Amino acid sequence: EVQLVESGGGMVQPGGSLRLSCAASGFTFTSYAMNWVRQAPGKGLEWVSGIRANDGSTHYADSVKGRFTISRDNSKNTLYLQVNSLRAEDTAVYYCAKVGVGDRPGRVGVWYFDLWGRGTLVTVSS
Amino acid sequence: DIVMTQSPDSLAVSLGERATINCKSSQTILYNSNNKNYLAWYQQKPGQPPKLLIYWASTRESGVPDRFSGSGSGTDFTLTISSLQAEDVAVYYCQQYYTTPSITFGQGTRLEIK
Numbered sequence: 262e263v264q265l266v267e268s269g270g271g272m273v274q275p276g277g278s279l280r281l282s283c284a285a286s287g288f289t290f291t292s293y294a295m296n297w298v299r300q301a302p303g304k305g306l307e308w309v310s311g312i313r314a315n316d317g318s319t320h321y322a323d324s325v326k327g328r329f330t331i332s333r334d335n336s337k338n339t340l341y342l343q344v345n346s347l348r349a350e351d352t353a354v355y356y357c358a359k360v361g362v363g364d365r366p367g368r369v370g371v372w373y374f375d376l377w378g379r380g381t382l383v384t385v386s387s
Numbered sequence: 388d389i390v391m392t393q394s395p396d397s398l399a400v401s402l403g404e405r406a407t408i409n410c411k412s413s414q415t416i417l418y419n420s421n422n423k424n425y426l427a428w429y430q431q432k433p434g435q436p437p438k439l440l441i442y443w444a445s446t447r448e449s450g451v452p453d454r455f456s457g458s459g460s461g462t463d464f465t466l467t468i469s470s471l472q473a474e475d476v477a478v479y480y481c482q483q484y485y486t487t488p489s490i491t492f493g494q495g496t497r498l499e500i501k
């Protein structure tokens with residue numbers, strides 16, 4: 262079955278850290294860029310970070326740059342997001358999302374998302 | 388960053404009637420070299436993750452009912468549901484991927500039954 266399953270969320274105090282994971286199955290993980298998109302309670306979607314498949318290059322929203330680190334383990338078909346120095350405004354459901362078009366060497370890519378996980382909730386509160 | 392602005396923020400439509408959601412980008416998302424508009428539409432039902440409906444502004448994702456259609460070019464886009472069904476109650480988002488990897492979403496439009 263083609264799916265993404267996130268884990269690792271929870272409640273953490275301001276300034277704390279978590280490591281989010283996303284287990285992928287049912288498709289060739291190594292062929293696709295992967296992303297994290299978050300949604301604060303009752304709010305819209307916000308792109309957080311993405312990582313390409315071909316060269317492993319990483320990209321971040323300005324709101325998380327320097328605090329969050331995206332990575333992938335292709336041998337485990339797993340995507341990660343290390344979230345540090347958490348703030349109240351980071352409280353959200355974090356979704357893992359697969360890009361709809363496979364990565365090609367030398368191509369920028371087109372990041373729309375054809376597969377989403379159910380999300381993992383991160384709550385930052387004292 | 389390209390700002391995506393949806394209108395209206397919410398709307399209520401009767402069952403069987405047409406629903407129209409608009410999305411405007413702050414700059415063109417039409418790539419001249421391939422004549423493609425770098426726009427996607429998603430549907431998010433309560434308690435669920437988003438679901439891809441349309442990409443390249445007008446290409447329906449596999450399995451999406453044909454009552455959903457996308458149109459527009461350049462900076463102005465529309466998602467149309469030709470005959471609203473009860474299961475279409477959701478929040479709808481547009482997303483530009485012209486500036487991949489820095490993609491942006493619209494703020495969302497809540498669709499309800501009148």
